Amino acid sequence: MAVNGKGEITDRWLGFDGVEAWVASVEKARSDTRTIAAKKEAFAKEPNGALAECLANDAACVMDYKTAVKYFRTARDLDPSRAAYCSDQILSNMFYGSRDSVFTFDEVASEADLALAAPGATVDQIESLAAMMSSLAQSMEIPERAAPYLKAALDQDIGDAEPSPTRQGLMVEHALLVDHDAGKAVKLRKGMLPEDWQQDAGQLNSFAWWCFQNEINLDEAQKLAMQGVDLARDDEARASILDTAAEISAARGQLADAVGFAQRAADLAPDKDYYKEQLQKFTAAAETQ
Template identity: 35%
Template sequence: MRRCLHQALPVGFKRPAGLALPPSVARGRVQARPSSRILSRSVRAGPASPIHIPQVCLTTCPIQKGSNMTRSIRAALTCALILLVAAPAFAGEHGLSYADALKQAKERDAVVVIDFFADWCGPCKAFDRDLADTQSGIRDALDAVVFISIDAEKGEGIELAQKYGVTGFPTYSMMNPDGEPIENWVGYGGPDHFRESLETALADPVTFEEKVARYTAEPTAERAKNLGRIASASGKPADAMVYLAKAEELDPELDVTSEMLDAAFGRARKDPEYSMADYVELAQQRVLEGNADAETTLMTTYYVSSATASEEDHATLKPFLVLSREAVSSTDEELSQGLVDAVEMMAIMYVDEDMDAAVKMKRSTMPEGWMEDPGQLNNFAWWCFENDVNLEEAQQLALKGVELADPGESRAQILDTAAELCNALGNCDEAIEMIRLAIEQSPDSEYYGEQLARFEAIQEESSE
């Protein structure tokens, strides 16, 4: 077998981690606020600023590589069409379209809520399970609306997801019977978070344009903040930052730090005029030099780790990690354990410089039964690859995940992880073999073709 020179992922390359991952998005609290963030949604990296967002927990999934939609980040999905009609219908109902939903909404004088998902997304699957559970209260909460679930990567879902500014999964979009957008919220943080977000949207079910007109006629800080939140969740981060800045101007005591940093990170991913360096500078001002709460400090640290992933010495990230540790130890806030663990593992690696301890902690945070779960095997293997640790075991676990995974995109995802690990270990031929198998599993994916071309270029370079 020809050995190839190890070549890491290109600077700024983004590839979402496996079947489930962790940006406005659910923040991963047990009872998250509507403005909550990354831990309950998935996101995608796009051509303007491809970037890696590390995996945190199963309440979040990035919009995956190989998606049919135009990619938008690595901040950001699993049943067929589901419709809630006058007599509520949930999982198991098929064939009702977006047009059918609008028609029924007119008949019922109700709004439509679309659950945009993709079939590889863990948080979306968690939502499906809770939707089917009569004790969760989600069905009752949805009685007042026409509800459908649409795969955002297939059929009419592709165009609809673009129309409603979907940048992560799951995204819940509310609209009137004419299809005019009212509200977006991103991520699934559990039944309480979903019901709270739905209630917030239903409390003011006028279109976004009507909200803008109301704010224009009578500007208030709360209206500006609300518009900023909605704009951020609808794929308009630059507009969100303008509204949030206005909210601060109207009421200097109003705290919009977390919302502003969310919007800024989203903007840095897609706006060529606003870089990741701009985002990091804002984060330093708002968090390191400011007085952010513990949750915002942790989330910002998480984002900064993505924005500065190409730094070998992690000098920019380290002050955030140190501050995060201090924030966790001194707060009474209810925080996402998945987020706390993810940041602590980074602190162990980059502040303590103890990679073995980080691997041990990562293993301890894996859920029960993970060694027989292909998605979790992929999670662990990709984490090892991202951090350049424990690569040989990670490769074996990825191969086990391939054997256990269902055919199709799920298996292709893990084959891609295995390919990256083969390349990292210097096995260029095996990397090419794995990615060709991924293409067989997901032949319509442009991403895997790009990966094949990349590995072949590495092989050619190493043979010269």
């Protein structure tokens, strides 16, 4: 945030990618030291791309995503040389805004489709876009809408290069959401884990939890979670894995086991209300079974 001697905001922005980007942001702030209020007035009289970008960033800083997108769109129209940056910012702001229901999936998708069709889009950009759209589709419980983005990303030829972690994640999601092949997804997901993952309680817990969330491979997930319980370094970690084991047991219809694991978790972490609530949830389910 840049302020003048009176403490009035003249510019503000979110994050920066490296030293050069930070310097560029500061230089931009120095190039126009009018207050945000003055810049709004100037924009109303005579709009230009630089002012639109400044006001867009100002809106994004206070999570006013709708206004940020409006100004970034104006900036893109007024200064085509900034189109790539503005398009990227429009998508990011729409993504964050969609989590607060400011934008619908269709609105985000129309902008994402423009980005996909843009000449010069790199494999990294398309993969990031696919990851974002897949995450959004799943959070909105319309996982099928992720399919075209997953396909577009995986259709990109990377030659003999090692798939990036993002691409590996997309391959797992493609197997789950497009191929509907749980076995393939499990194999790909295991391929993303470090070599010694079966000796690491945290990795075992993460993998078991992923299985639970996707309702696949629950028998093996249960065994691996119990392995994690044995390997856990302290009571806090052990309680977390026991909670995973309880959820998996419940998902497998073994509610008595779920209650037992939840009780152990609650005993190990008596200060955590979450485990008490989980115990109540599984106990109630077991009583009505």
